[in-house]
Amino acid sequence: MANHFRSSEGQDGMAPVQQPETPMPIEPQVAPIDSADVTQPAPLSEAPAQPAPQPTQAQQPVSASRVPSLDIPVMNQAPAAQQAAACPAEPSDGFDPTNEAGFTTAFAPITAEADTRSVNAGGTPVISFQDVSMVYPAQPNKPALQGVNVDVYAGEFVFLVGHSGSGKSTFLKLITRELKPSHGRVMVAGQDLTNMRNWKVPYLRRQIGCVFQDFKLLPDKTIFDNVAFALECIGKPRSVVRAQVPEVLRLVGLGEKMDVYPDQLSGGEQQRVSVARAMVNRPPLLVCDEPTGNLDPAISLGIMKLLERINRTGTTVLMATHDREMVDSMRKRVIALEAGHVVRDEERGGYGYYGSF
Numbered sequence: 615m616a617n618h619f620r621s622s623e624g625q626d627g628m629a630p631v632q633q634p635e636t637p638m639p640i641e642p643q644v645a646p647i648d649s650a651d652v653t654q655p656a657p658l659s660e661a662p663a664q665p666a667p668q669p670t671q672a673q674q675p676v677s678a679s680r681v682p683s684l685d686i687p688v689m690n691q692a693p694a695a696q697q698a699a700a701c702p703a704e705p706s707d708g709f710d711p712t713n714e715a716g717f718t719t720a721f722a723p724i725t726a727e728a729d730t731r732s733v734n735a736g737g738t739p740v741i742s743f744q745d746v747s748m749v750y751p752a753q754p755n756k757p758a759l760q761g762v763n764v765d766v767y768a769g770e771f772v773f774l775v776g777h778s779g780s781g782k783s784t785f786l787k788l789i790t791r792e793l794k795p796s797h798g799r800v801m802v803a804g805q806d807l808t809n810m811r812n813w814k815v816p817y818l819r820r821q822i823g824c825v826f827q828d829f830k831l832l833p834d835k836t837i838f839d840n841v842a843f844a845l846e847c848i849g850k851p852r853s854v855v856r857a858q859v860p861e862v863l864r865l866v867g868l869g870e871k872m873d874v875y876p877d878q879l880s881g882g883e884q885q886r887v888s889v890a891r892a893m894v895n896r897p898p899l900l901v902c903d904e905p906t907g908n909l910d911p912a913i914s915l916g917i918m919k920l921l922e923r924i925n926r927t928g929t930t931v932l933m934a935t936h937d938r939e940m941v942d943s944m945r946k947r948v949i950a951l952e953a954g955h956v957v958r959d960e961e962r963g964g965y966g967y968y969g970s971f
């Protein structure tokens with residue numbers, strides 16, 4: 615799946631059990647307004663400089679260039695009513711947004727070097743789990759995660775696979791600080807989430823774009839307004855919203871549908887809106903929980919191409935999935951969980967054999 619992107623140019627002994635945190639409201643503080651120019655990379659965060667860690671066996675060198683910084687809310691923090699209506703009939707349009715005219719401007723152009731780039735495993739990991747365990751109070755004798763050690767570096771594209779209940783969603787929720795670990799340390803962009811003050815959490819979440827299986831779009835807002843909402847929540851001025859929203863919607867091939875409502879879109883189109891919303895402020899890290907779980911294979915492929923394209927611009931992508939075919943075809947890094955343990959971490963892995971879910 616490498617080259618179709620190029621042609622489009624121009625176009626994260628147990629300690630005491632920890633209670634899950636009450637979800638944070640969207641952006642109680644409004645951060646300083648920054649530039650509207652989403653084409654310019656910015657530093658990941660105010661993360662303190664750290665000594666270079668030793669790369670693990672699984673890391674292989676993705677892109678040294680990098681990393682765009684952003685202001686983006688965690689999208690599942692939005693009001694409950696946002697669940698989209700059931701997906702309408704899904705046209706098998708085999709849509710490939712990377713072939714759309716005007717595909718490019720929000721993201722860095724893909725250059726020949728992009729295909730040969732390597733992950734910089736020598737820097738600070740974007741995500742670092744250090745002997746992490748998570749025990750839910752309701753299941754004190756069954757840790758959802760136990761003794762997990764994982765580093766993910768800037769520019770990687772990583773699949774998180776495993777049986778239902780193996781701990782994938784828990785892993786992702788630790789990265790967005792929806793949960794705190796019962797034991798161990800979770801670092802994201804050099805920041806220790808274990809000790810992070812609650813008021814800082816919204817700032818962390820601005821750096822993490824989230825895409826979910828159920829899209830979580832606001833049914834009573836147009837596509838434009840759904841994406842704009844992500845920027846408005848973090849205090850972006852109208853001019854920034856007006857510049858960035860159409861651009862990112864064109865990127866996902868929905869430039870002509872900005873004024874329609876979610877229930878007027880197919881499931882694949884709704885997921886593309888969800889990706890646009892997650893990426894509109896260019897977070898350096900994209901976390902996806904079963905993003906293709908509600909989509910048929912042709913539509914899933916379009917979404918995966920879009921995510922791979924986004925990864926090629928330097929965005930680190932971590933995706934929990936049951937999509938065997940997709941994982942096998944993409945040959946990206948695969949981390950497999952089983953009963954809360956990492957049982958496999960392969961550089962260019964396949965889905966593996968887990969029976970039926």
Ligand SMILES: Nc1ncnc2c1ncn2[C@@H]1O[C@H](COP(=O)(O)OP(=O)(O)OP(=O)(O)O)[C@@H](O)[C@H]1O
Pocket residue numbers: 750751752753756757758776777778779780781782783784785
């Ligand atoms: N809020 C909760 N309270 C108690 N136990 C929970 C909670 N959330 C998850 N668990 C348990 O933690 C374990 C891991 O769940 P998790 O949702 O992380 O798995 P998963 O791999 O994401 O599953 P799926 O693929 O079905 O989404 C399971 O045993 C689950 O029952």
